Amino acid sequence: MTIDLNPDIQVRKDDQGRIRQLSHAQRQYHPVAADMLAAGVAAITGPRALAEQYLRDSAHLYDFAAEQTGNFAAAISAGPTDAGVELRFKEEKAVGSSVTVSYDQTLYGLPIWRAGMTVRVDGKQMGVTGSHNTAHYGVQARRPAADARYAPHRMHVDTVRQLLGLAGDAALTVSATRALIYQYRPADRLDSQLAAHDNPTPSTGVGGRHAFPQLPLPPVPAEIVADTHYVVTEVLFAYRVEGWGLLNWRAFVEPETGAVLYLRALVACARGRVFASTPVSAAGQVLGAGSPVAELDECATLIELTGLSPIDPQGRQELVGEYIKLVDLQVPATPFPAEKAPFAFEYQANTRNFAACSAYHHCDGVFRLIQGMGIDVASYFNNTDFPVQVDPHALDNEVNAQAPGNAMGNGLGRLVFGVAKQGTQFGIAADSRVVWHEFGHAVLWEHVDSPNFGFAHSPGDSLAAILHDPGRDNNLDRFETFPFMKVSADLSRRHDGDITQGWGWFGDEWDPQYGGEQVLSTTLFRVYQAAGGDSDDKAEQQFASRYVSYLILKGVGLLSFTTRDPDVYVAALTEADSTTDLFEGHPGGAFSKVFRWSFEQQGLYQPPGGDPTKPGAPPEVDVYIDDGRHGHYMPYLADHRGEAEIWSRTQQDGGTQPQTPAPGVKSFAYVRVRNRGLASATGVTVRGFQSRHAQAAVWPADWKPLGTSVLPLAAPIPPGGEAIVGPFPWTPANAGDSLMFMASAAGDRSNLEFVNAGPISNRRLVLLDNNIAERKF
Structure with missing residues (x-):
């Protein structure tokens, strides 16, 4: 059917x-x-x-x-x-x-x-x-002759050099070729990362002595027509670029003219004992790579290096393990530390050995955190070879880090790190936030065969911000994504982008690279805030941080293609949540509305001709019970039981003024349901539940249906409209008993209808779904 x-x-x-x-x-x-x-x-x-x-x-x-x-x-x-x-x-x-x-x-x-x-x-x-x-429509492409000069089987090294404008003796290796169909768009011929690197700013955090890798391509001949589909020859090759080392590349060549229609270096970068978090001095100042060494050393933490391979025949322990292997890939050539018993990798913070130890620990920790979240590393990164090669001393005094792809462009190739401040030996890998940024490219390489989403540079800034916020130091600017790099090299990227200042989806500050990344990190950080990141309870902060990060990673794993539409990722995030049975005791299925709402607040879902400096349109139908936030999910409510539009009357009189119910005496509850959606809410039903005791904290164990548990609305609720539903007879057993109500409509079902099996705290159930509200009496 x-x-x-x-x-x-x-x-x-x-x-x-x-x-x-x-x-x-x-x-x-x-x-x-x-x-x-x-x-x-x-x-x-x-x-x-x-x-x-x-x-x-x-x-x-x-x-x-x-x-x-x-x-x-x-x-x-x-x-x-x-x-x-x-x-x-x-x-x-x-x-x-x-x-x-x-x-x-x-x-x-x-x-x-x-x-x-x-x-x-x-x-x-x-x-x-x-x-x-992501299908194309009306596709037509002329088939080239079987013996076309630049067909896949004819792409020898000398031919590729000539097409790319390289010297005849350039050291180039062809890895693979194949035929495919490509729609030529002149704006996409070269990497959009070039623009960011050609115009470096503190907010992009890029630039430096070495330009973003590019080759001297000849111009496209006049007979190549924009927006036309062509049968092309894909050439995957390896070629070394100054300051970047040996890189893997992808080129699409029109097989009869030899025109290079698409060229990418398979690389992405972020400019810029161990530091477990951002180092802060005893005086409360954020430290940077140029800060006094003694103060930096005081901030270093002695940790256990995990996953290391067995000691070598000389009794030395090297920084090589299950997930990570330190390798000298690029200049400067620097030996790596290897320690004999008691295997203490303890160094001053401004040394190359500290950088090497940091690179191993932070890169290894990323994979271990993912494994600990229940994501199988081997299957999630099935195209990446382990241990991943990491060079902590690369890039020749550049404030930079890179995550090049593998030879096939479908997985992570390696991770390389420069310095946090030019003229120092202080490795940028000492900042775990930078490592998480690079890891954002690793997951995209694996799942969409690109270092970028298409609508943003990567999820790396989001992960860095969300994972480092719990237990936050009040001396830090909470919304400075890389505080250590801000002090070290004036790299300033933020995750509190003001939509009115152009930091909305497709606003003036948005672009498909670093601007989009800051818009995305602002959007996802708001989800974390609403889910418990703004709670005063550190445990709740930590849960929100881990679960939202888990969904970010799982959501990427559900993608297959790049896209310019962020809503594709919203859907993947929603489905990542709905298909999670339990995460650290929390059932999946409760986060979808917060994701959609946060992207809306950052300007997505604009109507035709909409203003990107304002929030986007709400869903078609969005029924809610107001808890003082008018159907939104911020600010975070420390007590979710006090302001909802739920009231009780001592008589079945339809009155709207609350009356205090008495234990053991029959009362009558009412609830006001509103609609902030674009269309009328139809098929609206309201369900009511009573707490089994005054300290009810968990759904469903602490709740029972009201005697009249369901009331349908006879008429739709128009956009911006409201309806009072009741009475719901109930008899409180104790002072402090609570009522919980759930409203559902066609197209806007309450989470209570499909939250996965397993207990969930009332707080999360209510704060993550505006269809649900609780009131304590």
Whole structure:
């Protein structure tokens, strides 16, 4: 049965009105047996079979012809065939119980670059939670002659040198070639990171003596037409660039003219005993690489270096382990520390050995933290070779760090770090926030074959900010993303971007690189704040930090293609949450509305002609019970039980003034439901629950349904409108008993309807869903 759109399916369309994303988080898609039989499918045997039935059932929504969904199992062709436009299986990957199944869109049997379909599956319930469409429409491309001069099998080293404008003796190695389809866009011919590096500013944190890597390409000939699809030859090659060392590259070459239509160095960078966190002096000042060594040393912490390989035959312990291996990859050539018993890697903070120890500890710690969150490192990074090579002494006195991709451009190649301040030996890897920034590129290499999202540089700044905030030092500027680097090298990036000053999605300060990264980190940090980061309870801060970081990482793992639309990542974050059973005792399924709201507050979801200096539009339907925040999720409420529009009356009279209920005496509760959405809320129902005791803290154990537990509304609630629902008869057993109410509407279901099994604290349940409110009497 074909899928029909309904309010419980969230739809995202492009400017041409084509559907680019469907979210089924509120009601998963499950196939109908009769449709499976009609398609010749006896039973759903796994996520891939489910994804393919889903694609057949949704083809009419995505405007796919029947033949496009009829050849999923066909392999990618080595060269052009007679095949038309099709979807062909690309990969299946799992992150926890979430499974992503992706399909390349092909023409002539060749993949269209970064075009296809992604289907996200809840592997436990075997239901589809969402899909993302990057397919191209109206694709036409002339097939080149089989013996074209620059066909894949003819791309020898000398030919590649000539096409790239390099000298005949340039040291270049061709790693692989293949044919694919590419839509040529002049603005995308060169890396957008070039602009940031050509115009360095403190907020981008880039620049320096060595320009971003680029090659002297000849101009594109006049016969190459912009926005046209071409069969091209992809060339993956290795070539050394001054200041960057040996890099892997990707080039797309038109096989008859030899025009290079696309060129990328597979690299991303952030400018810029161990420091466990940002060093702060006894006087409360943030220290930098130029601060007195004695003060820096006082801030260093003696920690255990984990995962190290066994000692060598000489009885020395080297900084090589399960995840990380220190390797001298670039100038300057510097030996690494190796210690005999008692294996004490204790050095002054301004030495190269301190930098080496820091690089090992912080890089190793990133992978261990991920493993500890329940994400299997080996499967999440299945294209990355371990141990990852790390050079803590690279870049020849540059304030910089890099995360180059591997030879195939589908995983992390290595990590290299320069200095935190020029003219010093103080390694930038001593700042764990910088390491997390680089790691943001590592996860993107692995899952979208690029160091960048497309709408932002990476999630690295977000992870750095969120993971370092709990237990914050009040002497720090909380919203300075890299406080150590701000003092050391005047690198200033922030995660409190003011939308009115251009720091909104697609505002004046946004760009697809570092500007977008600061917009993204502002957006995601707000999610962390709303989820408990603004609590005074350090344990609640730590939970919010770890779970939001987990969802950031899991969400990246559910992507398959880069995109300019941040809402694709919003959907992935939502599904990452909904498919999490338990995270450190917390059930998944409660965070989706906060993610959507935070992106809205940062200017996403603008109506046509909207103002990017203002928040975007709310959802179509957004019913809520006001707790003093008018349907929003900030500020964080230390007590979530005091302001909600829930009241009790001693008589069933419909009055709106609260009256104090008496234990053992029947009372009557009312609740006001509002709608901040764009459309009328239909099918509204309200459910009520009473606490079993005055200290009720956990759902569902501490709650019981009211005698009249459900009341439906006869009429819709218009946009900006409200309705009073009641009475709900109840009898308090004790002073201090609470009532909890939940409102649901078509297209805006309360989290109580689908939060995953397992106890959840009342505080999180209420503060993360404006459909739910609690009032203590």
